[in-house]
Amino acid sequence: MPTTETTPSGSGGPPTITGFRVHDVRFPTSELLDGSDAMNPDPDYSAAYVELRTDDPSLSGFGMTFTIGRGNDICCAAISSLAEMVVGLSLDDLRADLGAVATRLTSDSQYRWLGPEKGVVHLATAAVVNAQWDLLARRAGTPLWAFLSDLSPEEIVSAVDFRHLTDALTPDAALELLEGAESGRAERRSDLEANGYPAYITSAGWLGYPDDKIRAQCQAGIAAGWDSFKMKVGRDRDDDVRRAAIVRSEIGPDRRLMVDANQVRDVDDAIAHVQALAEIDPWWIEEPTSPDDVLAHARIRSEVAPIRVVTGEHAHNRVMFKQLMQAGAIDAAQIDGCRLGGVNEVIAVLLLAATFDIPVCPHAGGIGLCEHVQHFSMFDYVAVSGSLEERMIEYADHLHEHMVQRLDVHDGRYWAPKGSGLGVELEPESLATYSYPDGFYWTARAETDRAEVSA
Amino acid sequence: MPTTETTPSGSGGPPTITGFRVHDVRFPTSELLDGSDAMNPDPDYSAAYVELRTDDPSLSGFGMTFTIGRGNDICCAAISSLAEMVVGLSLDDLRADLGAVATRLTSDSQYRWLGPEKGVVHLATAAVVNAQWDLLARRAGTPLWAFLSDLSPEEIVSAVDFRHLTDALTPDAALELLEGAESGRAERRSDLEANGYPAYITSAGWLGYPDDKIRAQCQAGIAAGWDSFKMKVGRDRDDDVRRAAIVRSEIGPDRRLMVDANQVRDVDDAIAHVQALAEIDPWWIEEPTSPDDVLAHARIRSEVAPIRVVTGEHAHNRVMFKQLMQAGAIDAAQIDGCRLGGVNEVIAVLLLAATFDIPVCPHAGGIGLCEHVQHFSMFDYVAVSGSLEERMIEYADHLHEHMVQRLDVHDGRYWAPKGSGLGVELEPESLATYSYPDGFYWTARAETDRAEVSA
Numbered sequence: 001m002p003t004t005e006t007t008p009s010g011s012g013g014p015p016t017i018t019g020f021r022v023h024d025v026r027f028p029t030s031e032l033l034d035g036s037d038a039m040n041p042d043p044d045y046s047a048a049y050v051e052l053r054t055d056d057p058s059l060s061g062f063g064m065t066f067t068i069g070r071g072n073d074i075c076c077a078a079i080s081s082l083a084e085m086v087v088g089l090s091l092d093d094l095r096a097d098l099g100a101v102a103t104r105l106t107s108d109s110q111y112r113w114l115g116p117e118k119g120v121v122h123l124a125t126a127a128v129v130n131a132q133w134d135l136l137a138r139r140a141g142t143p144l145w146a147f148l149s150d151l152s153p154e155e156i157v158s159a160v161d162f163r164h165l166t167d168a169l170t171p172d173a174a175l176e177l178l179e180g181a182e183s184g185r186a187e188r189r190s191d192l193e194a195n196g197y198p199a200y201i202t203s204a205g206w207l208g209y210p211d212d213k214i215r216a217q218c219q220a221g222i223a224a225g226w227d228s229f230k231m232k233v234g235r236d237r238d239d240d241v242r243r244a245a246i247v248r249s250e251i252g253p254d255r256r257l258m259v260d261a262n263q264v265r266d267v268d269d270a271i272a273h274v275q276a277l278a279e280i281d282p283w284w285i286e287e288p289t290s291p292d293d294v295l296a297h298a299r300i301r302s303e304v305a306p307i308r309v310v311t312g313e314h315a316h317n318r319v320m321f322k323q324l325m326q327a328g329a330i331d332a333a334q335i336d337g338c339r340l341g342g343v344n345e346v347i348a349v350l351l352l353a354a355t356f357d358i359p360v361c362p363h364a365g366g367i368g369l370c371e372h373v374q375h376f377s378m379f380d381y382v383a384v385s386g387s388l389e390e391r392m393i394e395y396a397d398h399l400h401e402h403m404v405q406r407l408d409v410h411d412g413r414y415w416a417p418k419g420s421g422l423g424v425e426l427e428p429e430s431l432a433t434y435s436y437p438d439g440f441y442w443t444a445r446a447e448t449d450r451a452e453v454s455a
Numbered sequence: 456m457p458t459t460e461t462t463p464s465g466s467g468g469p470p471t472i473t474g475f476r477v478h479d480v481r482f483p484t485s486e487l488l489d490g491s492d493a494m495n496p497d498p499d500y501s502a503a504y505v506e507l508r509t510d511d512p513s514l515s516g517f518g519m520t521f522t523i524g525r526g527n528d529i530c531c532a533a534i535s536s537l538a539e540m541v542v543g544l545s546l547d548d549l550r551a552d553l554g555a556v557a558t559r560l561t562s563d564s565q566y567r568w569l570g571p572e573k574g575v576v577h578l579a580t581a582a583v584v585n586a587q588w589d590l591l592a593r594r595a596g597t598p599l600w601a602f603l604s605d606l607s608p609e610e611i612v613s614a615v616d617f618r619h620l621t622d623a624l625t626p627d628a629a630l631e632l633l634e635g636a637e638s639g640r641a642e643r644r645s646d647l648e649a650n651g652y653p654a655y656i657t658s659a660g661w662l663g664y665p666d667d668k669i670r671a672q673c674q675a676g677i678a679a680g681w682d683s684f685k686m687k688v689g690r691d692r693d694d695d696v697r698r699a700a701i702v703r704s705e706i707g708p709d710r711r712l713m714v715d716a717n718q719v720r721d722v723d724d725a726i727a728h729v730q731a732l733a734e735i736d737p738w739w740i741e742e743p744t745s746p747d748d749v750l751a752h753a754r755i756r757s758e759v760a761p762i763r764v765v766t767g768e769h770a771h772n773r774v775m776f777k778q779l780m781q782a783g784a785i786d787a788a789q790i791d792g793c794r795l796g797g798v799n800e801v802i803a804v805l806l807l808a809a810t811f812d813i814p815v816c817p818h819a820g821g822i823g824l825c826e827h828v829q830h831f832s833m834f835d836y837v838a839v840s841g842s843l844e845e846r847m848i849e850y851a852d853h854l855h856e857h858m859v860q861r862l863d864v865h866d867g868r869y870w871a872p873k874g875s876g877l878g879v880e881l882e883p884e885s886l887a888t889y890s891y892p893d894g895f896y897w898t899a900r901a902e903t904d905r906a907e908v909s910a
Contacts, residue, residue: 070565110525119574167722267622
């Protein structure tokens, strides 16, 4: 869909959000065990996907929530309810008040009761808020990372809800931090456009893969220029060590190897598990225990040092990240593109991380997550932390072919998107095929299932 | 609906869950500003209500999620999805494995992704899990508190998911605690049946009430035998102090006065706010800041002592309560009847609280919450903590007339329910009137609204 900066034909005024469409889209990834981990054995990567439409027929904004299958319909229902709240808003007003939509959605007291700021309603908030930022960036004709990087420090601060943050970060402190990073913006932007952003790959060690597939994925990763690899652990300790040793032997001693336990262990067990893995020299242990457990992460980190402890893909809001940082519980903040309440809350966490001098290494994979987080990391580098040190974006090579704007990841790096907006618009054919339950794929599969039952 | 212990007529085997009905029920409480507080100015108390049906037509189980209006439909959708998972289960099997339903619902990895164990899916889990306990207790012909109090320590432990708890509480430690409380069960049960359970009342100081209504409510409360009162604060500091002084002057120096800020303040502001209220001698400050913020509550508590700090109505799972207790952040745990994932997770928190020697003072009010939590506190007294010290159940005198089993609260105490089950079955007439949007009340109101628009 082309972008436009022209005045819409309809009303003669600035473009206005006139309506929305929500789609339940599910990809049958469980058939190949892509994405299998200790907590999630059979995910069907899915998107609760929203298009915000305007009175300019050439201008829509797209956002989504990532889920792993069942329950995607519940997220769609929540998105439909929240999207009603932005119908009628003009893009000029939204551009003038960058916090307006996020505030409106998170402060509705009746929806807030269902969280607050967590679970289905917050996932839905992310989709609608991000679709609004997509609209603003598309209208400006710039990729979201550049749109954000062109904002003034005052505008960036105006997008953030500082409620429940001020014991760690005040608006004044945030402004000072952003002003301090202003001088180097142009050089860092040039660096980014010339050299890309560092990344690591997670396609090697999904739990469901047999050993020979793990070896082949490592070899393919090295050949493709990757120097940082992540594998899943958390099932059987001895088997984890055995599989990790395979990966380490394939990638050699000098490449980074991260391990991801996906929340399955209690504190003492997590500590013992990491210590057993120490021999393969892990760069970090990810999600060693419950994502809600700030105190447990702090204790694990203190006991497994110098191995880094990271979490965040299930940290549901800025208050959780604030505590993880205050408690010294994490070595990197793994923000997710659509579990936090959209761009506005992502900015809050980037500011917190810069304040605590903790690198942001976003969670990605699934469907659409790589597309989201590249913008946030690039904006962080240009305008917030100003640093690439110990920073990497996760990458998994799944499902990118369904996006209209194709991700550019090669030689172990993300390359700055050039298309306008957030870049999560789905190909019309993908939408027609994988819409659930009425898309071509799912209706055909239902027919096959029926045939097998009757055979 | 009568209970039965007979074998069902249909199959000849033990009763089996054959299906369910889900109802979106909303009461127009916002019209009277009942329940208004600093975060929630205009709640419409609502229930996402489920009936689990069995092949015995005289035996159903009822559960619900409490919401404050918009989004109740989203909870209903989630309940429908989760309830599918219990259809076909036999009550004999459920009685033999008291953790089975809770585990099945919380370990479905695809629904878990939408939390985990928080937000809409966890609220829906509570409704289905509690409906299952209602079924078991109705079939046994006993009220839920007595059903729970008759379980052996081993059975109680078997109902609990200890995942992510064992750094604070192991199954062995829980068993030891419960065995230690076994000897006094019979006497405490007699005491409970003779003397009731202590309570406090929250009908005096809703934020939306004018001063003369506050005075009248205090006087009515004293006349009815109440000795502990709670009021809402958190809007304007001076106005809060002024209103609190009115309540204190009405109830005198010897009755307890609790204040509830409903999450609106940041740490420093919350501390200053409590200190300003010190002159009216508050028994506790409730929800001084974000319900997710364990560290903030710990800091506020250390700074406002000896005024107690309490929270929990929005603490979404056992891991949050564990941390609040580990961090020394709370003086009482305010469990909610259907925000935790049902009876099983409530038991986990009761065990944690007994371990940390922290009283449980449940959150109630709304619709159905008083009915829920009385069972949990009474079970706690008989079989877990064995104590009434500093323990009180919240009471608000709203909407109890819609329940088939009528709550018995008088002389400042809850009196032990005698009907079987959990006791949250709605009167058929209430269901017909307040089902949303098709009940008599809502269709009539929609017609009135239309008439006013066209007038």
